[in-house]
Amino acid sequence: MKQLHELTIKEVHDGYLNQDFTCVELVRHFQNRIEKYNPKLNIYLALNDNALTEAEAIDKEIAEKGITRPLLGIPFAVKDNFLTKGIVTTASSNIIRDYHPQYDSTV
Incomplete structure (x- = not known):
């Protein structure tokens, strides 16, 4: 199984x-x-x-x-460069390491 x-x-x-x-x-x-x-x-x-x-x-x-x-x-799983509402999204950049988007990306 x-x-x-x-x-x-x-x-x-x-x-x-x-x-x-x-x-x-x-x-x-x-x-x-x-x-x-x-x-x-x-x-x-x-x-x-x-x-x-x-x-x-x-x-x-x-x-x-x-x-x-x-x-x-x-x-x-969602790649870290797509905005995910309420979940930290950094695009692997320390500059935005604490960014929590207010909306989801349109994909």
Whole structure:
């Protein structure tokens, strides 16, 4: 059996619908991997502090309505030069190391 981080989007959605795991469990899985590997790899500069709260809301939405959007409940990473509302965005520059955008980039 695949580990959670190896699943495709379809497999994640199927897992939610079959109640094999929840969005909260998936987010925790990725948080644990980040905690384990990021000190050595230094990939992530900032994380969404609200990820578990958002995952809980997604679990509730899926339970009530099913999968209503193509990327619902799919964790993703955003390159540090895209503005992410409320999450420090530095573009790897010390000049703006504490910048917290008030809006998301249009991509």
